[in-house]
Amino acid sequence: xxxxxxxxxxxxxxxxxxxxxxxxxxxxxxxxxxxxxxxxxxxxxxxxxxxxxxxxxxxxxxxxxxxxxxxxxxxxxxxxxxxxxxxxxxxxxxxxxxxxxxxxxxxxxxxxxxxxxxxxxxxxxxxxxxxxxxxxxxxxxxxxxxxxxxxxxxxxxxxxxxxxxxxxxxxxxxxxxxxxxxxxxxxxxxxxxxxxxxxxxxxxxxxxxxxxxxxxxxxxxxxxxxxxxxxxxxxxxxxxxxxxxxxxxxxxxxxxxxxxxxxxxxxxxxxxxxxxxxxxxxxxxxxxxxxxxxxxxxxxxxxxxxxxxxxxxxxxxxxxxxxxxxxxxxxxxxxxxxxxxxxxxxxxxxxxxxxxxxxxxxxxxxxxxxxxxxxxxxxxxxxxxxxxxxxxxxxxxxxxxxxxxxxxxxxxxxxxxxxxxxxxxxxxxxxxxxxxxxxxxxxxxx
Numbered sequence: 001x002x003x004x005x006x007x008x009x010x011x012x013x014x015x016x017x018x019x020x021x022x023x024x025x026x027x028x029x030x031x032x033x034x035x036x037x038x039x040x041x042x043x044x045x046x047x048x049x050x051x052x053x054x055x056x057x058x059x060x061x062x063x064x065x066x067x068x069x070x071x072x073x074x075x076x077x078x079x080x081x082x083x084x085x086x087x088x089x090x091x092x093x094x095x096x097x098x099x100x101x102x103x104x105x106x107x108x109x110x111x112x113x114x115x116x117x118x119x120x121x122x123x124x125x126x127x128x129x130x131x132x133x134x135x136x137x138x139x140x141x142x143x144x145x146x147x148x149x150x151x152x153x154x155x156x157x158x159x160x161x162x163x164x165x166x167x168x169x170x171x172x173x174x175x176x177x178x179x180x181x182x183x184x185x186x187x188x189x190x191x192x193x194x195x196x197x198x199x200x201x202x203x204x205x206x207x208x209x210x211x212x213x214x215x216x217x218x219x220x221x222x223x224x225x226x227x228x229x230x231x232x233x234x235x236x237x238x239x240x241x242x243x244x245x246x247x248x249x250x251x252x253x254x255x256x257x258x259x260x261x262x263x264x265x266x267x268x269x270x271x272x273x274x275x276x277x278x279x280x281x282x283x284x285x286x287x288x289x290x291x292x293x294x295x296x297x298x299x300x301x302x303x304x305x306x307x308x309x310x311x312x313x314x315x316x317x318x319x320x321x322x323x324x325x326x327x328x329x330x331x332x333x334x335x336x337x338x339x340x341x342x343x344x345x346x347x348x349x350x351x352x353x354x355x356x357x358x359x360x361x362x363x364x365x366x367x368x369x370x371x372x373x374x375x376x377x378x379x380x381x382x383x384x385x386x387x388x389x390x391x392x393x394x395x396x397x398x399x400x401x402x403x404x405x406x407x408x409x410x411x412x413x414x415x416x417x418x419x420x421x422x423x424x425x426x427x428x429x430x431x432x433x434x435x436x437x438x439x440x441x442x443x444x445x446x
Contacts, residue, residue, distance in 0.1 A: 003027070004062060007079045011241040012044060014057075016065045016074070018081050024064065025094045028183060029101060034061040035176045036185045037169055038087045041069030041234040042226050046166050048237070053166035056173035064090070068209040069231055073238040075363070080299070084209075087187045088200065091160065095126050098158060104130035106151050106181070109137035109162030110191040117195035132156035137163045144175055152180045159184045162191045252425050257367050260432070261357040268354060275306055275342075275351055282342045285311030288355060293372035296392045301364040303372055306352040308343030309336075350439045356395045368428040369394025370416040388416045391423065401434040 004027045007018040016039060017024055028034060037043075037060045047054040057063065064085040065071065074081045095105060105122070107115040115134035123131055132154035135147060141163060151159055159181040161168045168186035176184045192198040200206075201214035212231070216223045265272075276287045289307040292300050339347070346352040359365040365372065372393035373381075398415045399407060407415070419427070 007074065007081060009074055009077045009079060010245055011073050011077050011238045012039075012070075014039065014044075014063055016063050016070070016081065017085060018065075018079070019083065019085075021083055021085060021090060021093060024083075024085055024090065025097050028062065028094060029097055029103070032182065034183050035172055036060065036062040036064065036183065037172075038064045038066040038085070038186065038188065039070060040067040040086075041231050043165055044070075045230050045234055050166055053169055056166070056169040059173065060169075067212070069234055071209070072235070073242075076238060076242045078296070087185065087190050088193055091185065091187060091190055092122070092125070095122060095129055095158075099126050099129040102130075103157040104132040104155065105158040105160060106132045106154050106156035107134045107160050107162070107191060108140070108147065108151065109135075109160070109164075109168065109187075110195070111197075112136045112138060112140075114191050114195045114197060115162070118191040121194045121196075141171070144171070148175055148178050152178075156181050157183070160187045160190065161185065162187045162189070164188060249425055253366065253428060254363075256425070256428065257360050260367050261360040264354065264357045265361075271351060272354065275346060275354075278342045279307055279340075283310060283340050292375060293393065294375055294378045294389065295364055295372065296389060298378070298386075298389050300375065301359065301372075303365075304355045304358060306346055306355055308340060308347050308352045309338040310340060353395055360395065364392070366392040366394045367396065368423075368431050369397050370419070371397060371399055371412070384417070385413045387420060388413060390420045396431060396435040398431060401431055401437070 004017045004024060005019050006015040008015045019027070028036065037057055039057070043057070043066075047057060064087075065074070065081050065083075066086040067084065071081060071084060098105065107119050107122075109115060110118070113136070115136055119131045119134050123129055133150065133156065135141075135150055140150075141147060159179060161172055161184065163171055163186075165186070165188060168188070172184050172186055189198060193200050198215075199218065201211040205211060205214050212223075212227050216227045279287050285307060287307060289305050289309070291303050291305075293303040295301045343352070356365060360367060369392050370388045373388070378386075378389075398419045399412045402415065
């Protein structure tokens with residue numbers, strides 16, 4: 001069986017798929033048997049009061065993250081998920097791939113006639129898709145044995161069960177092992193959306209992650225308790241659990257990060273403005289330089305700095321690697337021809353680093369921590385160097401205040417590993433104080 005990458009969220013006590021939609025679809029349609037459920041805030045609330053449902057969820061083969069609530073909790077947990085894999089978007093896309101593979105699908109659930117209408121819609125929008133059969137979720141769900149026999153007789157490869165939470169998960173928990181289909185899904189209101197019984201939110205609303213607001217507006221009486229009370233309860237419970245895992249030191253460090261980053265953005269606003277104007281006046285291209293770096297636990301993020309090089313600097317990098325003044329993996333060159341005149345000044349004064357306070361506010365970086373590495377650098381790391389990824393990367397750190405580019409890679413790794421093992425708030429304050437001296441001296445800044 002193909003294994004999907006998952007993230008264990010302590011606040012939910014669940015392992016959810018952490019993958020792109022394309023990778024998730026490929027894995028779900030690979031050979032093997034899978035019982036798949038979608039997890040949103042409502043599902044997590046139901047788990048708290050329905051232990052049978054909780055067992056059905058925890059024994060499923062795959063749990064897919066669904067909705068902004070789960071996404072926010074993952075970020076609170078320090079493990080932001082790659083994608084929102086809600087069933088209304090994922091299932092139609094999965095069936096397009098299934099049709100190409102010659103697989104068939106059975107639709108089970110909904111009011112009488114709803115599964116038929118949903119099947120017609122899927123067949124119309126998915127050329128080549130084979131509808132193995134349909135069965136309603138009312139009289140058609142009264143007898144498990146009859147439903148199983150009907151589904152198996154159809155020869156379906158994929159079964160979509162739309163009985164609503166928690167009934168669909170409980171039904172699959174009891175019966176998925178008796179079905180011949182290789183993949184089974186609990187799909188909630190999908191059939192109603194496909195059949196046109198429920199109007200889905202416009203694309204702009206979905207993109208803003210506010211589909212729940214639309215559904216509340218469409219069905220205020222039915223959805224008020226789920227979304228207004230339920231979402232607030234879910235977030236409060238998640239926040240309470242998340243705080244249990246927060247140590248006093250980490251809380252103080254985060255508060256320090258926010259205070260310094262916010263103060264810097266306000267007090268240095270004139271510097272930000274002047275630097276932006278100077279960069280635009282000297283050379284073509286954007287004011288900011290954005291680049292993928294590797295953060296805590298190997299999670300990529302987009303780092304932002306003031307642009308100090310010509311616009312096509314990344315394309316020219318490969319030709320200059322051999323001119324590096326620094327031993328080891330990380331490239332640095334005092335005579336780098338890609339650096340502009342303004343760029344040399346803002347590097348010498350460390351002004352180029354100032355926009356990184358935005359990444360601190362976003363929680364991707366800290367004020368103090370190891371230098372954020374490029375993906376290519378991490379790919380070439382010796383085993384011991386991976387210890388640098390145990391903490392958030394920083395704007396400043398022990399390497400930066402000790403000579404920056406004048407220090408070789410191996411020595412930098414040693415210093416960062418020592419920091420990760422012995423980091424304290426007091427040490428962070430000392431490094432911040434020493435940073436001002438390093439900026440004034442300009443040692444190793446190029």
